Amino acid sequence: MDDDSRVARWEQRTEIPLFMASLVFTAAYATRVLAVGLPSGWRDLCAFAMLTLWVVFAADYAVRWRLGGQRFLRFAASHFLHTVVVVLPLLRPLRIVPLYDVIQRRQGEPRLSLHARVMSYASLSTLLLGFSGALAVYQCERGAPGATMRTFGDAVWWAASTLSTVGYGDITPVTALGRVIATGMMVCGLALLGAVTGSFSSWLMQTFSREGDRKGPPGR
Known part of the structure; x- marks a missing residue:
């Protein structure tokens, strides 16, 4: 029960910032793909931003695993979406469902x-x-x-x-x-x-x- 509350508190603190970070990741990736004539310096900056944000997502995944107190394989299987978005961070915005739940827990009952x-x-x-x-x-x-x-x-x-x-x-x-x-x-x-x-x-x-x-x- 204590583990669940610790995970819930972590989600409340991080879900919105991580969702915003995922949009930045998507924007950086889109810039690299679509802006063909982009100067190399800007392309390198986009790549650096993507790498940094991926490290942030991986760190969030590791914290959730440690707070959950489960074996890694069991955690990966029971948190399939978390695992997928770490491997494929471009899909991180799909975690809009837990984002909505976090917002509603702050504001009251779902509308x-x-x-x-x-x-x-x-x-x-x-x-x-x-x-x-x-x-x-x-x-x-x-x-x-x-x-x-x-x-x-x-x-x-x-x-x-x-x-x-x-x-x-x-x-x-x-x-x-x-x-x-x-x-x-x-x-x-x-x-x-x-x-x-x-x-x-x-x-x-x-x-x-x-x-x-x-x-x-x-x-x-």
């Missing part, structure tokens, strides 16, 4: 219903994942032999069609790493789409059920 929160989380996560995935795939595909993804606009279009599970096939990754990233985005797209549709369906059923209860049984 949104469970269904609205799930749909909001999934929508924001889709936008962040789509932007991050488009950046990563564009970096892999740019200049590759036979690549159909020639601009960042092509990458955004591809990310939108992939996450929405439409998959037109007009733009496809040709590099090995690009296809690995595409596979991950397909899986995430299915999960996020399922979360939104399932939550929306559940909300509709509860709404119709409440309306039926108000009307009462039909008269004879």
Whole structure:
């Protein structure tokens, strides 16, 4: 119980600063990928910022592990999202769910219903994942032999069609790493789409059920 409270206190103190740091990391990465004519000094500064922030994320992960008092493998398995964002810090903004929970613990009860929160989380996560995935795939595909993804606009279009599970096939990754990233985005797209549709369906059923209860049984 004491470990849980220590972890909770750590999250309350660090979740918002770390989320802001993750946005800075994403901005630095986007600058390196998109600003082709950027002077080498600025590119080095972006790389230094990314490395520094990755060290911060890794330190946060180590502190959470020590406060949790678990074996490392058990901690990594039970905190899967923490582990993923340390390995792939570009996905750190996806931790918007615990960020919202920390803010609500400071301000009181949540203002949104469970269904609205799930749909909001999934929508924001889709936008962040789509932007991050488009950046990563564009970096892999740019200049590759036979690549159909020639601009960042092509990458955004591809990310939108992939996450929405439409998959037109007009733009496809040709590099090995690009296809690995595409596979991950397909899986995430299915999960996020399922979360939104399932939550929306559940909300509709509860709404119709409440309306039926108000009307009462039909008269004879």
